[in-house]
Amino acid sequence: MQFHSIPRFLRKTVPCSLALCMSILCLTACGTQGDDSEISQDQLPYGATLTLNHSNEISVQHDKRYLDDALVSKISDFYYAIQTQDTALFQSVQLPIYHDYMLSVLNDGQFTDADILNFAYQTDLTAEDKTEYDFSLIDITDAKKGTVYSESANVIAMIDSLCTEQKIPKMSQDIDAAYELSIARFLTEKDSGIRHETGVMLTEETIVTLRYQGEWYIMFD
Numbered sequence: 001m002q003f004h005s006i007p008r009f010l011r012k013t014v015p016c017s018l019a020l021c022m023s024i025l026c027l028t029a030c031g032t033q034g035d036d037s038e039i040s041q042d043q044l045p046y047g048a049t050l051t052l053n054h055s056n057e058i059s060v061q062h063d064k065r066y067l068d069d070a071l072v073s074k075i076s077d078f079y080y081a082i083q084t085q086d087t088a089l090f091q092s093v094q095l096p097i098y099h100d101y102m103l104s105v106l107n108d109g110q111f112t113d114a115d116i117l118n119f120a121y122q123t124d125l126t127a128e129d130k131t132e133y134d135f136s137l138i139d140i141t142d143a144k145k146g147t148v149y150s151e152s153a154n155v156i157a158m159i160d161s162l163c164t165e166q167k168i169p170k171m172s173q174d175i176d177a178a179y180e181l182s183i184a185r186f187l188t189e190k191d192s193g194i195r196h197e198t199g200v201m202l203t204e205e206t207i208v209t210l211r212y213q214g215e216w217y218i219m220f221d
Helices: 016-031 069-084 087-092 096-106 113-124 151-165
Strands: 051-053 060-062 133-145 175-189 201-212 215-219
Touching: 051 069, 060 069, 069 087, 069 113, 069 133, 069 175, 069 201, 069 215, 087 113, 096 151, 151 175, 151 201
Parallel strands: 060 133
Antiparallel strands: 051 060, 133 175, 175 201, 201 215
């Protein structure tokens, strides 16, 4: 998909702080109704308690009740690899067997990691007039746990099928967590140094993440 112009892919957004304030107001109001009406943080939906993590190369906003620091770091690395065209970093966030399948089968062996990163950069971070951008913030707006009917379940089934073809043990027995993440990607001018929400963002995308043998991976396709 070719990047046509910034206005087509970007939109103004209401600051996430507004949603957070509404959640706080709701909790305050509910609390006045008596102990039986109070809601614990664990009962609140994703996004009710947000954390802005600046410790990685790209800032990530997420609900820490759902997503741990290791996964947040991988998300940052994934988008930083696109921004810097770092093929080694790009490979490090992906499950090798799935990554190999993506290159050899889905892309018919026609594209390298460098080609894929360049395509992503031109699509997401380059305008028609050749103006370049950086990711200022990755906002994980929703996180759905994998179920037997989810996209992540389909990915796991595919991985097990690849294992069977290669006559190695199925990996699903060592996958203990899966999420489908909705991602909002805010942009800033190249090298501006801004690391927070801006007035423009790319259309939200969804990515599948799996934790295999204690390590998080991104299922990029």
